[in-house]
Amino acid sequence: MNKIKSLSDLKKMQEDLQSKMSLRERSNHPESIIQIKVGMATSGIASGAKEVMTYFINELEKRNIEAVVTQTGDMGYCYAEPTVEITLPGHEPVVFGNVKVQKAEEIIEKYIKNGEMVDGIIPMNYETINNI
Amino acid sequence: MAKFKSHLLVCGGTGCRASHSDAIVASLNKALSDLGLQDEAKVVTTGCFGFCEKGPIVKVVPDNTFYVQVKPEDAMEIVQEHIYKGRKVERLLYQNPESKERIGDSKHMGFYKKQIRIALRNCGFIDPENVEEYISRDGYQALGKCLTELTPQQVIEMIKKSGLRGRGGGGFPTGLKWEITAKEKADQKYVICNADEGDPGAFMDRSVLEGDPHSVIEAMAINGYCTGASKGLIYVRAEYPLAIHRLEVAIKQAREYGLLGNNIMGTGFNFDIDLRFGAGAFVCGEETALIHSMEGKRGEPTLKPPFPSQSGYLGKPSNVNNVETYANIPVIINLGPEWFSSIGTEKSKGTKVFALAGKINNVGLIEVPMGTTLREVIFEIGGGIKDDREFKAVQTGGPSGGCLTARHLDIPIDYDSLIAAGSMMGSGGMIVMDEDDCMVAVAKFYLDFIVGESCGKCSPCRIGNKRLYEILDKITKGEGTMEDLEKLKNLSTVIKDSALCGLGQTSPNPVLSTLDNFWDEYVEHVIDKKCRAGKCKAMMRYIIDAEKCIGCTLCARNCPVDAISGERKLAHVIDQNKCIKCGACMEKCKFGAVSIN
Numbered sequence: 001m002n003k004i005k006s007l008s009d010l011k012k013m014q015e016d017l018q019s020k021m022s023l024r025e026r027s028n029h030p031e032s033i034i035q036i037k038v039g040m041a042t043s044g045i046a047s048g049a050k051e052v053m054t055y056f057i058n059e060l061e062k063r064n065i066e067a068v069v070t071q072t073g074d075m076g077y078c079y080a081e082p083t084v085e086i087t088l089p090g091h092e093p094v095v096f097g098n099v100k101v102q103k104a105e106e107i108i109e110k111y112i113k114n115g116e117m118v119d120g121i122i123p124m125n126y127e128t129i130n131n132i
Numbered sequence: 133m134a135k136f137k138s139h140l141l142v143c144g145g146t147g148c149r150a151s152h153s154d155a156i157v158a159s160l161n162k163a164l165s166d167l168g169l170q171d172e173a174k175v176v177t178t179g180c181f182g183f184c185e186k187g188p189i190v191k192v193v194p195d196n197t198f199y200v201q202v203k204p205e206d207a208m209e210i211v212q213e214h215i216y217k218g219r220k221v222e223r224l225l226y227q228n229p230e231s232k233e234r235i236g237d238s239k240h241m242g243f244y245k246k247q248i249r250i251a252l253r254n255c256g257f258i259d260p261e262n263v264e265e266y267i268s269r270d271g272y273q274a275l276g277k278c279l280t281e282l283t284p285q286q287v288i289e290m291i292k293k294s295g296l297r298g299r300g301g302g303g304f305p306t307g308l309k310w311e312i313t314a315k316e317k318a319d320q321k322y323v324i325c326n327a328d329e330g331d332p333g334a335f336m337d338r339s340v341l342e343g344d345p346h347s348v349i350e351a352m353a354i355n356g357y358c359t360g361a362s363k364g365l366i367y368v369r370a371e372y373p374l375a376i377h378r379l380e381v382a383i384k385q386a387r388e389y390g391l392l393g394n395n396i397m398g399t400g401f402n403f404d405i406d407l408r409f410g411a412g413a414f415v416c417g418e419e420t421a422l423i424h425s426m427e428g429k430r431g432e433p434t435l436k437p438p439f440p441s442q443s444g445y446l447g448k449p450s451n452v453n454n455v456e457t458y459a460n461i462p463v464i465i466n467l468g469p470e471w472f473s474s475i476g477t478e479k480s481k482g483t484k485v486f487a488l489a490g491k492i493n494n495v496g497l498i499e500v501p502m503g504t505t506l507r508e509v510i511f512e513i514g515g516g517i518k519d520d521r522e523f524k525a526v527q528t529g530g531p532s533g534g535c536l537t538a539r540h541l542d543i544p545i546d547y548d549s550l551i552a553a554g555s556m557m558g559s560g561g562m563i564v565m566d567e568d569d570c571m572v573a574v575a576k577f578y579l580d581f582i583v584g585e586s587c588g589k590c591s592p593c594r595i596g597n598k599r600l601y602e603i604l605d606k607i608t609k610g611e612g613t614m615e616d617l618e619k620l621k622n623l624s625t626v627i628k629d630s631a632l633c634g635l636g637q638t639s640p641n642p643v644l645s646t647l648d649n650f651w652d653e654y655v656e657h658v659i660d661k662k663c664r665a666g667k668c669k670a671m672m673r674y675i676i677d678a679e680k681c682i683g684c685t686l687c688a689r690n691c692p693v694d695a696i697s698g699e700r701k702l703a704h705v706i707d708q709n710k711c712i713k714c715g716a717c718m719e720k721c722k723f724g725a726v727s728i729n
Binding site: 003074076083119125126127 | 135136139141143144174176177178179180181182183191193194245246247248249250252253254255256257258259260261262264265267268270271272273276277279280335338339342343344372374375388389390391397398463467493494495496497498499513
């Protein structure tokens with residue numbers, strides 16, 4: 001890995017990373033670009049987020065669904081932990097609340113495979129500086 | 133399997149459920165199957181939209197149509213018009229209150245979104261253990277800009293102009309603090325991050341550290357550039373193991389990428405960060421006590437001045453800011469101070485993160501612009517009170533803050549309005565209470581906390597708070613007198629005026645604010661020996677109504693202390709001296725003969 005030696009290095013790295021990501025989002029191979037983020041702050045982990053994340057990783061592999069599963073911080077919905085955000089190619093990200101293993105199974109079979117939404121979606125009710 | 137073309141999202145939050153969103157789900161499903169459209173669209177219930185005022189909400193995706201105040205009888209029209217014919221039902225669309233224009237796409241009605249996430253911008257978006265994700269979302273750009281394009285004084289001017297004030301509770305202007313540290317002359321200065329979050333029920337700083345550690349690291353480096361410090365220290369409590377782990381990973385990655393260390397981005401600027409662990413003492417959130425704890429001394433505060441900016445860690449000038457304060461800095465540099473100061477109120481700029489807890493439906497972490505009202509936070513974003521109970525009070529500012537009541541719900545949340553109302557902003561804990569909470573017991577809870585956490589250095593805090601606690605305890609046991617209430621008031625004022633540090637000076641606030649706002653409840657405890665919330669057990673008496681009691685003996689058999697006596701088929705009696713007020717008799721009685729007096 002190269003050290004960032006100047007501001008232009010940093011800017012170049014940011015551009016590379018962003019184009020890598022948008023490539024993922026705009027790819028023509030939908031099956032390869034599903035993104036799953038599991039909220040793994042203390043509150044999420046205490047409610048079983050680790051188990052759910054492992055379940056997603058193992059089950060998606062078993063079923064030959066290519067997806068990027070990553071951890072992230074607190075999404076703010078502590079009343080509905082564990083929370084999982086799923087971005088299907090060409091779709092807006094969708095956050096699911098109270099995702100235990102059983103719910104994860106339903107999400108894989110219905111939403112990830114078929115784009116069919118399931119109960120327990122948490123509507124995004126805030127803005128970030130990136131979408132103002 | 134069917135591939136659905138659209139989804140109808142029906143809000144299943146408590147507010148909307150109370151206005152029959154369940155019936156809407158059923159009617160929508162029926163309408164879909166009546167028209168044979170069950171394979172075209174699917175109905176899904178969701179969590180709270182945070183727009184309860186206009187509920188029940190139905191949102192159609194993918195076209196993001198947002199229907200408000202929907203009734204079950206509207207279901208057929210929505211399905212027929214929208215799903216079948218592809219036309220929006222105009223009359224149910226949200227109407228902009230000013231322009232009276234109906235808005236079809238929820239993306240254009242951003243104003244309903246009461247939250248703006250600045251400090252939490254990356255929290256829940258990026259992988260906190262991967263610096264590249266932070267970089268891809270403008271990470272370290274602000275540091276790069278400062279180092280290459282701006283002088284330290286220019287950066288300080290930007291922070292001053294932004295109007296950012298300390299988010300740890302005090303609300304001291306951040307830019308001014310930086311300027312004072314920068315002006316000091318010393319061979320070594322320090323940048324300190326106060327991550328000793330200690331208010332009961334507060335978890336804002338932990339979430340930022342766990343979700344976006346690099347934002348704090350970047351901001352500390354910017355502060356180092358401004359003040360001339362090459363060393364940063366984060367004081368984080370050892371009870372936050374995950375936050376510590378994520379910080380350690382983040383610092384390691386930042387070093388590997390050359391974003392910490394020597395000659396950062398080829399500019400000759402050197403900066404590095406170390407962690408210091410606290411043992412979880414509340415007083416160590418006070419900046420002088422925090423510094424002493426870092427030096428390996430007892431965590432006790434000292435009199436200010438000198439301020440840490442003049443003489444702090446190891447006697448060197450040290451800039452101490454809270455986690456959330458730092459998390460705002462990169463955004464101010466990137467988007468400009470004018471942008472930042474366009475959010476918020478006249479004297480409180482930007483946003484504030486709150487941890488919503490207590491008897492509220494949507495317990496969680498929120499970030500709202502300064503000036504948002506308590507009502508919007510509790511009843512819109514928070515989704516209202518649990519189990520449809522009556523709102524009683526909201527506690528802000530932790531043990532240094534106070535309890536506000538229903539008549540304060542419309543005050544805007546900012547530093548000055550909260551202080552004027554008898555509470556304070558604090559670090560951002562917000563605990564909501566309902567009619568089942570006894571305000572005397574709440575005051576007692578906070579005093580108990582303070583007595584345990586007082587460092588003991590000054591007598592007003594060490595002894596005074598203990599006495600306050602004892603008086604409150606006496607009142608909750610039904611032994612209080614009206615003189616005790618006077619004593620509470622006087623002693624609180626004395627502690628406020630004479631304690632050494634900020635924590636001691638604010639420690640009687642929970643007592644003073646409850647005395648102010650819930651005087652009747654105190655008097656009830658003292659004169660009527662009654663606790664309306666049913667929390668103060670010593671004052672409760674369980675009694676058996678002889679007319680209703682049929683002598684089934686069930687209560688007597690279930691009483692754990694054998695306090696109930698009576699012959700079979702005759703009315704029973706509770707021996708008040710033996711009764712421990714567990715309530716088992718009332719729970720078991722099938723005839724409603726047991727009541728609380």
